[in-house]
Amino acid sequence: MGSARRSTVSDLRRGNRALVLRALYFGGPASRQELALSTGLSAATLTNVTADLLFDGVIGEAGHVGSDGGRPRVLLRVNAGHGYALGAEVGETHVRVDLFDLAMSEHGSAEYPLPPGEHDPALVADLIAAGADRVLLGLGLPRARILGLGAGVPGIVERSGVVHAQAYGWRGAGLGGLLRERLPYPVFVENGAKAMGQAELWSGAGQGVTDAVVVLVGSGVGAAIVTGRRAYRGVGGSAGEWGHTPVAVGGRLCRCGSRGCLEAYVGAESVIARHGSTGDGDTRAAFTRVLDDPSPEARRVVAETVTYLGAGLGGLVNLLNPERIILGGWAGLLLGAGRLPAIREAARAYALTQPYEKVTIELGRLGPDAVTAGAATLVVADFLSG
Amino acid sequence: MGSARRSTVSDLRRGNRALVLRALYFGGPASRQELALSTGLSAATLTNVTADLLFDGVIGEAGHVGSDGGRPRVLLRVNAGHGYALGAEVGETHVRVDLFDLAMSEHGSAEYPLPPGEHDPALVADLIAAGADRVLLGLGLPRARILGLGAGVPGIVERSGVVHAQAYGWRGAGLGGLLRERLPYPVFVENGAKAMGQAELWSGAGQGVTDAVVVLVGSGVGAAIVTGRRAYRGVGGSAGEWGHTPVAVGGRLCRCGSRGCLEAYVGAESVIARHGSTGDGDTRAAFTRVLDDPSPEARRVVAETVTYLGAGLGGLVNLLNPERIILGGWAGLLLGAGRLPAIREAARAYALTQPYEKVTIELGRLGPDAVTAGAATLVVADFLSG
DNA sequence: CCTCCTTAATTCACGCCGTAGACTAACCCC
DNA sequence: GGGGTTAGTCTACGGCGTGAATTAAGGAGG
Numbered sequence A, B: 001m002g003s004a005r006r007s008t009v010s011d012l013r014r015g016n017r018a019l020v021l022r023a024l025y026f027g028g029p030a031s032r033q034e035l036a037l038s039t040g041l042s043a044a045t046l047t048n049v050t051a052d053l054l055f056d057g058v059i060g061e062a063g064h065v066g067s068d069g070g071r072p073r074v075l076l077r078v079n080a081g082h083g084y085a086l087g088a089e090v091g092e093t094h095v096r097v098d099l100f101d102l103a104m105s106e107h108g109s110a111e112y113p114l115p116p117g118e119h120d121p122a123l124v125a126d127l128i129a130a131g132a133d134r135v136l137l138g139l140g141l142p143r144a145r146i147l148g149l150g151a152g153v154p155g156i157v158e159r160s161g162v163v164h165a166q167a168y169g170w171r172g173a174g175l176g177g178l179l180r181e182r183l184p185y186p187v188f189v190e191n192g193a194k195a196m197g198q199a200e201l202w203s204g205a206g207q208g209v210t211d212a213v214v215v216l217v218g219s220g221v222g223a224a225i226v227t228g229r230r231a232y233r234g235v236g237g238s239a240g241e242w243g244h245t246p247v248a249v250g251g252r253l254c255r256c257g258s259r260g261c262l263e264a265y266v267g268a269e270s271v272i273a274r275h276g277s278t279g280d281g282d283t284r285a286a287f288t289r290v291l292d293d294p295s296p297e298a299r300r301v302v303a304e305t306v307t308y309l310g311a312g313l314g315g316l317v318n319l320l321n322p323e324r325i326i327l328g329g330w331a332g333l334l335l336g337a338g339r340l341p342a343i344r345e346a347a348r349a350y351a352l353t354q355p356y357e358k359v360t361i362e363l364g365r366l367g368p369d370a371v372t373a374g375a376a377t378l379v380v381a382d383f384l385s386g
Numbered sequence C: 001c002c003t004c005c006t007t008a009a010t011t012c013a014c015g016c017c018g019t020a021g022a023c024t025a026a027c028c029c030c
Numbered sequence D: 001g002g003g004g005t006t007a008g009t010c011t012a013c014g015g016c017g018t019g020a021a022t023t024a025a026g027g028a029g030g
Helices: A009-027 A032-039 A043-056 A121-136 A175-182 A192-203 A268-275 A283-292 A296-320 A330-350 A353-358 A370-384 B009-027 B032-039 B043-056 B121-136 B175-182 B192-203 B268-275 B283-292 B296-320 B330-350 B353-358 B370-384
Strands: A059-065 A073-078 A084-090 A094-101 A106-113 A146-153 A163-165 A170-173 A187-191 A212-217 A221-227 A324-328 A360-363 B059-065 B073-078 B084-090 B094-101 B106-113 B146-153 B163-165 B170-173 B187-191 B212-217 B221-227 B324-328 B360-363
Touching: A009 A032, A009 A043, A009 A073, A009 A370, A009 B009, A032 A043, A032 A073, A043 A059, A084 A121, A084 A192, A084 A370, A094 A121, A094 A370, A106 A121, A121 A146, A121 A175, A146 A175, A146 A192, A146 A370, A175 A187, A187 A192, A187 A370, A192 A212, A192 A221, A192 A324, A192 A370, A212 A296, A212 A330, A221 A296, A221 B296, A268 A283, A268 A296, A268 A330, A283 A296, A283 A330, A296 A324, A296 A330, A296 A353, A296 B221, A324 A330, A330 A360, B009 B032, B009 B043, B009 B073, B009 B370, B032 B043, B032 B073, B043 B059, B084 B121, B084 B192, B084 B370, B094 B121, B094 B370, B106 B121, B121 B146, B121 B175, B146 B175, B146 B192, B146 B370, B175 B187, B187 B192, B187 B370, B192 B212, B192 B221, B192 B324, B192 B370, B212 B296, B212 B330, B221 B296, B268 B283, B268 B296, B268 B330, B283 B296, B283 B330, B296 B324, B296 B330, B296 B353, B324 B330, B330 B360
Parallel strands: A084 A146, A146 A187, A212 A324, A324 A360, B084 B146, B146 B187, B212 B324, B324 B360
Antiparallel strands: A059 A073, A084 A094, A094 A106, A163 A170, A212 A221, B059 B073, B084 B094, B094 B106, B163 B170, B212 B221
């Protein structure tokens, strides 16, 4: 953030409107009275602002609340159906688009397969646009109700929506621009893992928390650093590349070419390889086999994985002093399902006492639509701040 | 940051006033014309706001600038002498207070020794207050010109000014409160390393940069993560504990009790110990001897140190994707003086290409008053934002 | 049923703000 | 010294949030 701009007197209104809206969105139903307290605005202003929001249908009344001899307070809440956000996921083999309302409830889904190895940006944009059209078809939503579309993609996303993803051959693919040409509503593009991390804070294991790190363990290892409920991007949009943090200088060779990366110890494929399993194509099944294998050799590999993961987490706790760490990603969830206490213990061993006491380490709670939900939160975040 | 509050219409003025002031402070002298462009405010508002600032003496005119046939532009600049900030440093053996003007030029200094091993918070607060009084004595500054005092202290500082520093036996020392009881102007307390990091961005090797990591290598190893020109604190104020990031799981024993911490390879004492020097008390001299020792054994130790430091830096680059990394701390400066290219090369080897291309790794530029200067920037930052 | 009390929400007059557009100031060139 | 050009100021206007007064909506007590 360079310089927060606030200039005209009507920006003031916009800002206060957003302030009230956010208070209602994240703080649940509340009366004008409570809102005045939590936002610091005067009762008079609250009447004005809420009148605006009510008129626009953004919020609605939600019953009264008892009185001790005075006029009862009218509860207000965000009208979940006032706006809808589209969330898209660009995966290895498919493109998927989900429709969410403001409460992040899903209202429709569309999925198209991608031809193997084919990730032409224009084709991807076409499929996303087609999915958006299809998912909206039949619902009869006026266009004004569609707040926008967020897309979660692999690789590094610059601020403008330009994407770099080696695996897809994208070197500066202008996906944001391509989507904006095709869609009549605002478009947001973000790295899928970062979007997912934001989703965990909005509707998963990080509800109520504003600063956290969401750790994603799959074949690769990554992290989404979330501050102020928003994914931290860094200067080029690549912040959160956690997998290639050196945890054993001169250690195991990593697929990135370096040595001793965290991913070379904790990534699913490394675990499988260290166990000596043959890659039969189904990484997930192989990983589960390692976890369930009772042989001492397998137990050693798993224990080592837990140790390295804990070391990595300890480093994160020390460096970032987050309020919560959320372990996710398919391998992370499988590993954490039975071994979360051991992971916590390993993290404690490598973290300093002070910051470790402030953090809670939890498992991610979001299902398979985490990426699309996260992408949709980009849209909702924009709606809530402007 | 939870929720940015902006409510009344006069907060709007305060915000715009601060916006203009910051533009002038960080952007150097500028005409109203240029300010209108850079802040987005209208020319009329700029006249109003600058008239206010001129009236208060916060800014002043700084000559005219040529014209190509039109009215010449009047340059405005911050009046460095309008306000003064006190910066205090609480060291192992002394307490020091420096006085800075808004341009961060030093205008006076006072230093008191601390009795060996004696760090009673009330005593420290007394000495800081005495130092502040002494440094102000004779300058005849009206109290309104003193914007406040910032204190850089060891350990973990909570938001309220409560300090935890094991080495000093401070467990929740209420230094902020103690200072506020003694001083008639605002008080800010922050970890010394974080304050120093902020200083490097304001007047050192990070000028013009808003997001950077300042790495401090001495006997201990730490980092100050600076985003938006402010030190990142984390949830409990302990963010930036970089020294105990595991870089060699199961490796060398660290004084923190864990194994394989970065500090156990890069910290000055570790370097000296690996070289086999005897600790003759003067760590600095011993460290320099290792650096200058031409023996193959010493060269190996130094090369190893560079490698581990590079690995750590690579991890930071990947995780945080900063715009700049500034290497500081006495040992960091000594090491970097001759070996910065090697350190950069080592960092490149452990960082991913994309984020490494966005970062520049530089040596810190601030001298011995870095901590007091940094502490004073806390005061100035407050002045500039409100 | 009516009155009094309490609390929530609204209305109203006021002062302040930023802006557009008209206007003045200050300089250059010829 | 007149025309041209650009910087900065002045004025009228509409919008905002606020405090104080006012209205709305219920409970308690008789």
